[in-house]
Amino acid sequence: MVSPAPSEIYQQSAGNMVSGQVIHEHVYDRLRDALISGQLAPGRPISVRRLAAQFDVSAMPAREAIRRLVAVGALEMTETRRVMIANMTEEKLKQIQRARLALEPQLGEAVLEAIGTQPRQLAKLIKVLVKVDAELDDAIRQGDLPGYARTNSEFHFTLYRASGAHVIISLVESLWLQYGPHMRQIVGRLGTDCLVDDQHKEIIAALEAKDAEALVNAIAADIHIGMDTLNVGDDPVIEAKAS
Amino acid sequence: MVSPAPSEIYQQSAGNMVSGQVIHEHVYDRLRDALISGQLAPGRPISVRRLAAQFDVSAMPAREAIRRLVAVGALEMTETRRVMIANMTEEKLKQIQRARLALEPQLGEAVLEAIGTQPRQLAKLIKVLVKVDAELDDAIRQGDLPGYARTNSEFHFTLYRASGAHVIISLVESLWLQYGPHMRQIVGRLGTDCLVDDQHKEIIAALEAKDAEALVNAIAADIHIGMDTLNVGDDPVIEAKAS
DNA sequence: TGCACTATTTCGTGATCACAAGATTTTGCT
DNA sequence: AGCAAAATCTTGTGATCACGAAATAGTGCA
Numbered sequence: 001m002v003s004p005a006p007s008e009i010y011q012q013s014a015g016n017m018v019s020g021q022v023i024h025e026h027v028y029d030r031l032r033d034a035l036i037s038g039q040l041a042p043g044r045p046i047s048v049r050r051l052a053a054q055f056d057v058s059a060m061p062a063r064e065a066i067r068r069l070v071a072v073g074a075l076e077m078t079e080t081r082r083v084m085i086a087n088m089t090e091e092k093l094k095q096i097q098r099a100r101l102a103l104e105p106q107l108g109e110a111v112l113e114a115i116g117t118q119p120r121q122l123a124k125l126i127k128v129l130v131k132v133d134a135e136l137d138d139a140i141r142q143g144d145l146p147g148y149a150r151t152n153s154e155f156h157f158t159l160y161r162a163s164g165a166h167v168i169i170s171l172v173e174s175l176w177l178q179y180g181p182h183m184r185q186i187v188g189r190l191g192t193d194c195l196v197d198d199q200h201k202e203i204i205a206a207l208e209a210k211d212a213e214a215l216v217n218a219i220a221a222d223i224h225i226g227m228d229t230l231n232v233g234d235d236p237v238i239e240a241k242a243s
Numbered sequence: 244m245v246s247p248a249p250s251e252i253y254q255q256s257a258g259n260m261v262s263g264q265v266i267h268e269h270v271y272d273r274l275r276d277a278l279i280s281g282q283l284a285p286g287r288p289i290s291v292r293r294l295a296a297q298f299d300v301s302a303m304p305a306r307e308a309i310r311r312l313v314a315v316g317a318l319e320m321t322e323t324r325r326v327m328i329a330n331m332t333e334e335k336l337k338q339i340q341r342a343r344l345a346l347e348p349q350l351g352e353a354v355l356e357a358i359g360t361q362p363r364q365l366a367k368l369i370k371v372l373v374k375v376d377a378e379l380d381d382a383i384r385q386g387d388l389p390g391y392a393r394t395n396s397e398f399h400f401t402l403y404r405a406s407g408a409h410v411i412i413s414l415v416e417s418l419w420l421q422y423g424p425h426m427r428q429i430v431g432r433l434g435t436d437c438l439v440d441d442q443h444k445e446i447i448a449a450l451e452a453k454d455a456e457a458l459v460n461a462i463a464a465d466i467h468i469g470m471d472t473l474n475v476g477d478d479p480v481i482e483a484k485a486s
Numbered sequence: 487t488g489c490a491c492t493a494t495t496t497c498g499t500g501a502t503c504a505c506a507a508g509a510t511t512t513t514g515c516t
Numbered sequence: 517a518g519c520a521a522a523a524t525c526t527t528g529t530g531a532t533c534a535c536g537a538a539a540t541a542g543t544g545c546a
Binding site for chain 3: 290291292293306323324325326
C-alpha cells in the first residue's frame with residue numbers, strides 16, 4: 001500500500017518511529033495541532049481508515065489517536081459511533097469559557113508561585129514569551145489564521161507549563177481542543193482584526209512585576225476578549241471536506 | 244431474527260453488544276468504577292492481556308479501555324509505556340484540590356441556574372440526593388469503604404449532572420478518577436470515622452433554599468473536608484485486588 | 487551467600503482480517 | 517421525474533498474530 005495521498009492539513013506523514021515517539025502518538029500530536037490551530041472544521045467526519053490513509057499508516061495507530069481525542073472531548077462520537085469534529089453550541093461555549101476562567105488564571109498564579117522567586121527562570125520565560133508574542137503579531141498582520149491559533153496556544157501553554165501544574169494543564173488543553181475548531185470558524189468570518197486586542201503585553205508586564213493579581217486579571221481579560229466577542233454564529237456552515 | 248451462518252473462526256459474534264454497550268465501553272465503565280471506588284491501589288500495574296483475561300474478553304477492548312483512561316489521566320504511563328494506577332504526590336493532590344474547588348462549586352451554581360425555577364425537577368433531585376445520602380450514611384456506619392466511595396461519587400455526580408454542564412462534568416470526573424485510588428488508601432488507614440463530617444446535609448439544605456451562595460460554600464467545604472484532612476501518606480502499601 | 491549474566495516470560499505496539507450495521511449509491515417501478 | 521427498494525460501499529469493533537523491547541526468573545560463578 002503505497003498510497004501517497006498526503007493531506008495538506010496534516011503536515012508530513014510518519015516514517016516508522018520519530019524521536020522516540022511511537023506512531024499513534026505522532027498521529028495524535030498532528031491531529032491535536034490541527035484541532036488547536038483550527039484546521040479542521042466542525043462537523044467534519046473522522047474515520048479510522050481515512051485518517052490512516054492520510055498519514056500513510058495502518059488502521060491501528062489511527063484508531064488509538066482517535067480514541068484518545070474522543071476521550072478528552074476533542075472529537076465527538078455519534079450514537080452510531082461515527083466520529084467527527086464536534087459542533088459548537090452556545091451552551092458548550094459558555095461552559096468552556098467558565099472552565100477556562102476558573103482554571104487558567106490559577107495557572108498564572110501558580111507560575112509566580114513556582115518561579116517567582118527564581119529570577120533567572122522567570123527572565124528566561126519572559127524572554128520566550130516576548131518572542132512568541134512577536135511571532136503572534138506577525139501572524140495577525142499576515143492574516144495567517146492557523147499560524148495565529150498555533151502561536152497563540154504556544155504563548156499560553158508556554159506560560160502555563162512554567163507552573164508545572166500538569167494536572168490542571170491537561171484539563172485546560174482539553175478545553176482548547178474543544179474550542180479550536182470553532183474559534184477558527186468565527187475568526188475566519190470576522191477577520192484577524194478582532195485579534196489584535198489580546199492581553200499578552202499585560203500578561204508579560206504582570207510577570208515582570210511579579211504581580212499575581214494583575215496577572216490573574218490579564219489572563220481573565222484575555223479569555224474574555226477571545227470568547228465574549230466571538231459569539232456563536234447562527235449558521236454552523238458545516239463544511240465537510242473529505243479526503 | 245434469523246441467525247445467519249455463525250462463523251467458526253470468531254467465537255463470540257453473537258454477544259458482542261450488551262445493553263447498547265460495546266465491549267470496550269463495558270470494560271471502561273467497570274474499570275472507572277473500580278478506580279472511583281478506590282478498589283485499585285496506586286502503583287498497581289495494568290496490562291492489556293491481564294485485563295483482557297480478567298474480563299474474559301480479547302485484548303482489543305482492554306486496549307481501548309486502557310487508552311481512554313490514560314488519556315483522561317486516570318492511569319499513568321511509564322516511560323517504557325507500561326501502564327499503572329498513578330501514584331499520588333503532594334503536588335498532584337494540591338492541583339486536584341485546586342481544580343475541584345475551581346470547578347465543582349460552579350456546577351452547584353449551574354444546577355440552580357438550570358432547574359432552580361422548576362420546582363418539580365428540583366424536588367425530584369433533592370429526593371434522590373436524600374436517598375443517596377442515606378445510603379452513604381449506611382456505608383459509613385458499616386465501614387464499607389468501596390461502597391462509601393461509590394455512593395459518595397454518586398451523590399456528587401447526581402447533583403452535578405442536574406446542571407447539564409457536561410463539558411465541566413467530564414473535567415471533574417477526570418479529577419475524581421485520579422483521586423479515587425489515593426483516597427481509598429488514606430481513608431483505609433484512618434478509618435471511616437473521618438468521613439462523617441461531610442457537607443451533604445448542608446448541600447441539600449442550600450438546594451431547598453435555592454441559596455446559591457450557601458450551596459457554593461457547602462460544596463467547597465465538602466471538598467476541603469475530604470482533602471485537607473487527608474494528606475498524602477508516605478507508605479504506598481501496594482496491594483493487588485483483582486475483579 | 488552474593489552477584490553478574492543469560493534465558494524466559496510478559497508487555498506494548500502495529501498489522502491485518504472478519505463481521506455486522508450504518509450510510510450511500512444504484513436500480514427499478516410507476 | 518419521483519420515490520422506494522435493493523445492492524454496494526464505508527465504518528467501528530473485535531480477534532489474532534508478529535515483533536522487539538522491557539521485566540522477571542533462572543543459572544552459574546565467585
